[in-house]
Amino acid sequence: VKDIEGVAEVGASSHGAHRRIAHLDMDAFFASVELLEHPELKGLPVVVGGRRPVASEPGKGYPRLKDYVGRGVATTATYEARAFGVHSGMGLMKAAALAPDAILLPAHFEAYGKASRAFKAAVAELAPVIEDRGIDEIYIDLTEVPGEARELALKLKEAVRQATGLTCSIGITPNKLLSKIASELQKPNGITILGLEDIPARIWPLPCGAINGIGPKATAKLEAFQIRTIGDLAKANRDWLVEHFGRSHGAWLHEAAHGRDDRPLAMSREPKSISRETTFERDLHPRLDREALSLILLDLCERLAQDLARKRYLARCVGIKLRFEDFTTITRVQSLSVPIADAASLREAARASLKRVALDRRLRLLGLRAGDLVKVDEYQPPPTAPSRVAEPGLFTDLNP
DNA sequence: TCTGGGGTCCTAGGACCC
DNA sequence: TCTGGGGTCCTAGGACCC
Numbered sequence: 001v002k003d004i005e006g007v008a009e010v011g012a013s014s015h016g017a018h019r020r021i022a023h024l025d026m027d028a029f030f031a032s033v034e035l036l037e038h039p040e041l042k043g044l045p046v047v048v049g050g051r052r053p054v055a056s057e058p059g060k061g062y063p064r065l066k067d068y069v070g071r072g073v074a075t076t077a078t079y080e081a082r083a084f085g086v087h088s089g090m091g092l093m094k095a096a097a098l099a100p101d102a103i104l105l106p107a108h109f110e111a112y113g114k115a116s117r118a119f120k121a122a123v124a125e126l127a128p129v130i131e132d133r134g135i136d137e138i139y140i141d142l143t144e145v146p147g148e149a150r151e152l153a154l155k156l157k158e159a160v161r162q163a164t165g166l167t168c169s170i171g172i173t174p175n176k177l178l179s180k181i182a183s184e185l186q187k188p189n190g191i192t193i194l195g196l197e198d199i200p201a202r203i204w205p206l207p208c209g210a211i212n213g214i215g216p217k218a219t220a221k222l223e224a225f226q227i228r229t230i231g232d233l234a235k236a237n238r239d240w241l242v243e244h245f246g247r248s249h250g251a252w253l254h255e256a257a258h259g260r261d262d263r264p265l266a267m268s269r270e271p272k273s274i275s276r277e278t279t280f281e282r283d284l285h286p287r288l289d290r291e292a293l294s295l296i297l298l299d300l301c302e303r304l305a306q307d308l309a310r311k312r313y314l315a316r317c318v319g320i321k322l323r324f325e326d327f328t329t330i331t332r333v334q335s336l337s338v339p340i341a342d343a344a345s346l347r348e349a350a351r352a353s354l355k356r357v358a359l360d361r362r363l364r365l366l367g368l369r370a371g372d373l374v375k376v377d378e379y380q381p382p383p384t385a386p387s388r389v390a391e392p393g394l395f396t397d398l399n400p
Numbered sequence: 401t402c403t404g405g406g407g408t409c410c411t412a413g414g415a416c417c418c
Numbered sequence: 419t420c421t422g423g424g425g426t427c428c429t430a431g432g433a434c435c436c
Binding site for chain 2 (some may be wrong): 089
């Protein structure tokens with residue numbers, strides 16, 4: 001048996017054509033959690049988002065989208081709000097133009113985190129092999145779980161509803177790629193079960209963007225070659241795709257269009273980085289608003305230090321992120337010889353990176369990232385390095 | 401009416417080494 | 419006095435996702 005390097009196998013059944021993988025996606029998750037708190041809003045267009053709660057006019061009930069002023073975006077919209085064209089990631093000022101009377105609720109992340117843990121625990125009772133894909137979705141390996149696919153999907157949905165009061169949509173297919181697409185097909189509150197034989201009829205008519213990993217840029221580039229549906233993409237010659245999209249990406253596009261995907265579920269992963277960033281209420285000038293920026297940086301350092309402490313990580317590199325008024329974004333990272341986690345050290349590292357940037361334009365965002373993470377418990381300071389003696393010696397020779 | 405915050409992965413180019 | 423070809427590591431930026 002050949003050993004596949006770098007691939008962590010999850011049981012013998014994790015590869016091959018006979019897998020049964022589910023993708024479970026909560027329906028309009030944040031908005032649905034809010035509706036549990038405000039059942040009287042059910043059936044109305046509701047948007048969750050914004051930076052801080054907008055004060056609604058007294059006696060007028062819930063704040064409306066049209067009352068919002070600022071840089072917030074919609075985090076989630078109920079299906080009623082989506083009918084107006086509002087979708088997550090959309091600027092609220094733009095959303096207000098589409099649905100001025102939609103109700104705007106601020107986000108309550110603690111509540112979403114709680115509901116998230118609850119639905120994942122409920123699923124884990126029925127099927128323990130789960131890959132976490134964020135707050136509102138998971139992949140589930142059902143290969144070893146007895147029962148018919150539809151029956152299992154119904155059981156999962158019922159367990160989620162019991163645990164949270166919320167609905168979800170489920171796709172079940174032989175792999176992650178197809179299940180992700182499938183779970184979208186009958187949203188909300190849907191079940192879609194597909195086999196490889198269903199690919200031509202059910203997958204190929206969909207736009208290329210339905211594939212997880214094909215975003216706006218790739219869609220536009222494909223469109224320029226008259227490739228609009230996944231079927232168009234499947235017809236494209238593999239070598240031609242490699243020629244125009246690169247060896248790796250081109251080959252992947254070809255595989256994806258044919259519904260081929262043998263990625264195993266990743267049951268647990270160490271974080272690669274932890275970051276904090278903030279967009280200002282108004283653009284700030286590096287010199288004129290120096291004090292305000294300094295306080296914002298301090299706050300980011302403190303919050304990031306808290307995150308690192310809570311998760312018990314040290315950072316071997318610290319990066320800053322600046323977004324200018326014209327939305328151009330730059331990053332600078334600083335590698336550290338000794339890993340750190342405290343706010344003061346983070347600030348020192350951030351300031352060192354800041355010195356390498358020409359600060360001549362107004363800023364709209366400042367971010368701080370801890371990378372190259374090591375677990376506090378696993379970090380051993382190296383035995384006192386002899387190189388500390390050698391390096392200064394070099395300079396004393398040059399500058400006696 | 402300009403575009404949040406938290407992440408991952410990939411690539412290109414330069415430094416450095418052999 | 420000019421010239422190789424790889425390999426690896428690092429940094430910055432960008433695409434994409436939830």
